[in-house]
Structure formats: C-alpha cells, structure tokens
Amino acid sequence: MTHTLGAVATVAAVAAALLAPVQVNAAAIARPAVVTTDNETPVLYDDRAGGNASGDDPAIWVHPADSRKSVVIVTAKEGGLRVYDVGSRQVQSLPATEAPRGDAVAGRYNNVDIAYGLRLAGRRVDVAVVSDRYNDQLRFFVIDPAGASARTPLTEVTAADQTFLFNPDRQAVEQEQTAYGLAVWQPRPGETYGVVTQEGTTTIATVRIVDIDGKLGYTDIRHLAMPSHFRLPDGTTWVPCEEPGVLPQLEGVAVDQASGVLYAAQEDVGLWRLHLPLGPRSRPTLIDRVTDFGIHDVYDTETEECEPVDPNAKGYGGNLLTADAEGVDIYYGRGSTGYVLVSSQGDDTFAVYQRHGTNRAVGSFRVAGVGGVDDINGSDGLAVTNRPVGTYRQGLLVTHDEPDTGPDVDRQRDATNFSYISFGDIARTMKLTVDTRPGNDPRLR
Template sequence: MRRTAALAAVVPIALTLALPAAGAPRVTPPAVVTTDNETPVLYDDEEGGNASGDDPAIWVHPEHSGRSIVIVTAKEGGLRVYDLDSREVQWLPAAPAPRADGVDGRYNNVDIAYGVRLGGRTVDVAVVSDRYNDQLRFFAIDPAGSRAATPLREVTAPEQEFLFSPDRETVSNEQTAYGVAVWQPDDRDTYAVVTQEGATTIATARLVARRDGTVAYADVEHLKLPDRFPLPDGGTWVPCEEPGVGPQLEGVAVDQRTDVLYATQEDVGLWRIPLPLGTGEPRLIDEVADFGVHDVYDEETEECVPVDPDQPGLGGPNLVADAEGVDVYYGRGRVGYVLVSSQGDDRFAVYSTTGHNSALGTFRVAGDGIDGVNGSDGLAVTNRVVGDYREGLLVTHDEPETGPDVDPERDATNFSYVDWGLVADALGLQVSTAPANDPRMR
C-alpha cells in the first residue's frame, strides 16, 4: 500500500505561532562544552575511498555498556564502526544493493531498531538509507558489540521497492532516500521514517522480518511538507534552491514516548510531526535566522544571493541554515530534549520535548587537545551510561576536520564524542541514566 498525503491549510497557523516577536534578540551567546575524543579522519577522495562522514548512531549494549558501539555513515565510503575510545573496529564498503538492478550504495543516514525478531532470535538492527538505490539497507548487530570480530552483518532482503522513485531511471536523478529514523510504537511493530533528497516528502515504511533471516519493508506511505510559506506581510516566501530542487529535509528523530517525529528542513527550520503520518497537524517549531529572506539563484556561482542584502530574516536566533542533524534525549517522566545541529554557525540548539517545544539554549563544542566541532551534519545522543560516559553520550559529525595530522588539501571529516553531563551542566539540563527512562531499551 502506498499513500501520499498533502499538507494544506495548517501552515499559516503554525508559522504565526512560531515566528518570533518583533525586537527579539537575533544572537544568543552559546554555552561551550569540550571534547577530547574523536574518530580517525575520513577523506572524501579516491585515495580515501570517497569516505565522507555524515551521520552517527549509538548502539547501547544491554549488559556491558563498555561494549557499546558507534555506527557512522561515510556515503560512498560505506559504514564505519567505532568503539567508545573512537577506534575503528569495522569497515563495511557501500556494496551493491541486493537487487537485479542494484548498484554500489551511498549510505547517508543511520539509526538503530532494537529488539527485532529475526531468524528465530531477537536482534538489534542498524537501519541505513541508501541514496544510490533509493531504499533501506539493514545490518544485524552482533550482541558482543565492540568485542565482536564483525559487529555488523548485512541482512537486507533482496528486491526491495524504491522508496520515492517509480523506476531505476528516476533513481539516477538522486532525489532518493536521505535521512532516516526508527519508530517503534509498540513491541510488535518497527517502522523507518525516511526523507527525500531534493524534495519535501517524508516516507514511513514498516520493517518486515523474514523467516530466512533477512529484513524487508512494506506499507510505504508519504507525506509532502510545504515548499513555500506565507509571510506576515501577506506575501509568500519560496526558499531559494538550485533549479529542480526543493527545500529538502534531512535529519529526523522520533520521540518514542509520544510518537512525535522531529524533522529538520535544512533552509527552513525544525518541524514537529505526529505519527502515523497524516494523523495530526505538523507544526514548524522554529525557523532558521534568514527565514523569509528572498534570494535568487546565481547559475555562475551556483549560490543563492539575497535580492536585498539588507533584508532582515524573520527566523529565530537558534538556527542558522542549514538545520541538519536531530535526536532526542530522554529524561525522567515526560522530560526530554530535542538536539539540532545549526550547521551554519557551528552550534547546537536544544528544545524541550514538552509543551510548545520551548528553546532552552544553544552550545558549541570546543576541542581539548583536538579540534572543535565545525559544520556538524548528523548527531546522536543517548541518556544511557556507555563506558566511561557515566551521564550519557552525544556523538556529532565534524566538517572540516582539522589538526596537525590532517591533510589540509583533502576533504576531511570525522566524529566527536561529547560527555552529556557537560552539556547538561552548561545549559542546566537534566541527567537521567536509568534504563527505564529510555523507551527503546525495552
């Protein structure tokens, strides 16, 4: 079954509620936290295997937290698996998808599905978006975690349908599977939520465990979010993109306690969307600073430039485009936090998961003996104890990676580990590591 829903008259209400009041401060000084732990550098060139880091996921070992692992996507460079000391313990190339017309993959985002019944046993599965094949790829996680010889093993069922494309020819246009998050509304069902590159469509797909030990998906449904927005002066704002491309969404995360999807529309802001798709009104929680600024696309420079350089943006002070990675930290009771990468100014914004999702502050990550975090794309956070991170862990993408051992002539990326306790102290947030607080740790 494939259903597409369109978002209609809800948008003006959401924007009216979300736009900041006149005279609101444009810049809020961020708190500063530090990190001294980062993964080895990845290089996006032929010598480096075209490895461009993008998105991390944290798999928490249920009994021995020190054996937890961090799984990251490296696009054409496949997947990398790291231990809690940021040492690489496995590299999986972006192999061709298991389909008759399959090509080498491009792995964009990753998330974890816990407790999937597969081949007669219960396993955890890394769910990965593959842009070059417009589908999901699945990797069973060895229960030994970082102690395993090969922590990940691909279990993707053959001949899975395209998520957004009618045929292989359309897939080559690359408006395909992009961001991904796992949604587990109960003990029986697991879904993936997927965004589309270069478009405003979100899809959900139900994961299906087959008797042969592979994972498939079915029941793909779509929701189209806006690509233009009403303004207070009665006009309409269309975010500037290159011809044929819409204002895409990438980062997605699900609050498993409330069945709410948080999604970043890169040039627009942060959305709150009820699940299942179409069952409630999406709301734009916060807008990027230059929301409403009219730009035109310059074909020579391939950049968008403002029509009026002095036109002020209508967005808030928390996000500077692109709004990128997003994840949810679970506290006690209903307390929780939504973390978002503000890629345009190297900050991270934090919002409450309750009420109207109030902004709680921003922070940046400085280096302690290593470089700080710049241009973060994907991020992941857990409230669980993992190894020496006794108050939880934040992992974030860093680009460009810099430092004395990094070749400045090459496109370098990596990932940094940040103690959640430092973030909580800096912004006055909660630390709550009890397993019962995390609905994914059933």
C-alpha cells in the same frame, strides 16, 4: 503495497503557525555555551585514496549489560559504514556494496539509526538501519550482541529486491532524488518502522520493517509532502531559494518513541514537529525557524549561490538555527522530560529544545576541541543517549565534524570525522537535567 498521501498542511495553515511566536527563554538568545571534547574518530578522506569516505551521520548502540562494549555506527557515503568503540577506535569498516537486487549498483550510505529487539528468523536482534541513496532503499545490518568485542560487529541481512522508496524505476533513481534522512520508530513491541526523507524534495515516507524469509525488508510505504512555500505576515509568499528543480529538503529526523512525535529538520526552513503515523492528522507544527527565514533570495546561475533581493531585509527568522538545520536526536528524561538536540550547521552550533509541551527553546552550545582535537565545524548528523556509555557516565553525544581540521589532517583533502562529547558536560554548562535511568528511553526497557 504503497500508499501516497498529499500535503497535509495548506499554505494558509502554515501561515497561521508562523504568526505564533517561537517559545524562547532568555538563555536561548544569549551567546552559545561552550563545551569541550578530547575524543574523536580517525579521519575519513573523500577521495580515491581514502575510499571516497565522507562522514555524515552517527548512531549509538548501547550494550544492554556492559556499556563498555557499546558501539558507534556511522555512515561514510560511498565509503560505506564504520564502527567505533566508546574510545573512538575503529573496530570494523564495511564497504558500500551492491544492494541485493537484480539492478543494483554500489551503495551510498547516507543516514543510520538503531532498531532494538526485532524478531528475525525466530530470534531477537538489534539492527542498524541505513538509507542507501544510490539504490533508493533501506539496508539492514544485524548487530552482534558482543558489540565492540565481536570480530564482526555488523552483518548485512537485507532482503532481496526491495521496492524503491520514492521512485518508480532505476532510471528515475539515477536522478538521485532518493532515500536521504532516516529515523526508526518502534511504537509498540513487535512493530518497527523506518521514517525516511527524500533528497531534493519535501517528501517524507514511512515503511514497516518486516522479516522476509530470514532477512529484513519493508512494506506499506506511505508518503507525505511537507510545505515548500510559506505565507508571511507581510502578505508575501516566501519560497526558500534552491537550485532550479530542487525543493527545500529535509534530512535530520528523530522520533520520540514514547509519544510518536516526529521531529524533522527542513534544512533551509527550520524544525518541524508532527505526529505519526503519517495521515490526515499529521499536521506539522513549525517549532523554530532558521535565522534567514522569510528573506527573499534569487539563485545566481553563475555563482550557483542564493543572493538576497534586498540585502537589508530582516525576515522572520529565529535565533538558534542558521541554515542548514541538520541532525536531530532526543535525550530522554523521565516521563515526557528531556531535550531535542539539533545541529545548526551554518554557525557550527547545536540548539537545545525541551522535549515536552511546545518544545520551548532552551539555548545553544558549540564544541571546542582540546588535547589535539579540533573544534566541531559544520556538523551534519548527531546522536545522543541518556544511558551511561563507557566512561561517559551521564550520557553521550556523538556528532559529525566537517571539515576535520586537526593537526594531523591533510588540509588538501576533504576530511571528516566524528567527535564524542559528554552529555554531563553539556548539562553542567547549560544547566540541563541529567537522568540516566534505563527506563527513560523506551527502546532500552
């Protein structure tokens, strides 16, 4: 069953939110802090020789008893999925196979998140949930309880002939405005939802994940249209510049499992907060804006770039996010404390906001590589956990890196990979609070 909801925020309502100043402390406008990493996954190449593998988004599965057996699961688009251990060694590679449907084509896996404790065929399982752009649906992979020590850590359990998430038929799917960003929401035991964004539009969908004859599928699709144009304090209306026929899309999404708050990064706009479930009360609040928010651009069809109408315009942007705003995830502290992390792709940094209250900006950092590992460039997806993972005793951040520029990388090929960063190092550098208690993360209780 599908329910479609209209836009929940009018232009006037959004304008009112934009007039309110972003909550920032002094550290947030200082130069980004610098942390280091010496741990990265093997390089992926987006060409025929490399299996058209382009890294995009990671998820961290934490083993309940032995954190050394935890795994990092990443999407590689047409290259499928990769599974790495806590030392960034690859333990499994899964191709982007055809979805189990009558009109299927080979998949393109874009984003991934973890659902803990789903009931499937009479047993409790943890599942990697994946958005498949070429089939406009979700795919599901059971995680072996042995984790990194398992022969095959992931096994697909997607039910047959799942409904397209955003399109009426295969012909529409082929236009590729399909399933894009993804987060899992588990509001209470026995209830699991996927939150999915649509490529090239402002639409967000939620679906309920269910057992269908011993496989996993979904039902109850709900749509919500986020804002695409904004009334500015100077009286003009700003529309983010995009290619013709494209709206300012969202990709990175994360759900606070304790409060039901969805954080969503609209790439050329900024970071939103809204409450789930989607409905008339899901009024979005713009937490922070990209630096060029409000600068009027025009699309040049020859260069295929957006150029400012007035090169000297200052706009109404924030200080921490340089478009594109991309990956989002949550570091859980005790109660409502902790942090929301967002990758600022345009300047190779990561913004940090408080999890509670009005999500006041804390500051930002960049990641420098050491010991033969390269710096993080153009990060897309990221994942963070407060739990000890292997040698990362104060939590772990995993982030996408594009392009990978390490000493052994073929610079003539499109190279990507993922880097592991100690959250303890981030916390010491930025004076953040570390709290590794398992009860902080509602998914791991």
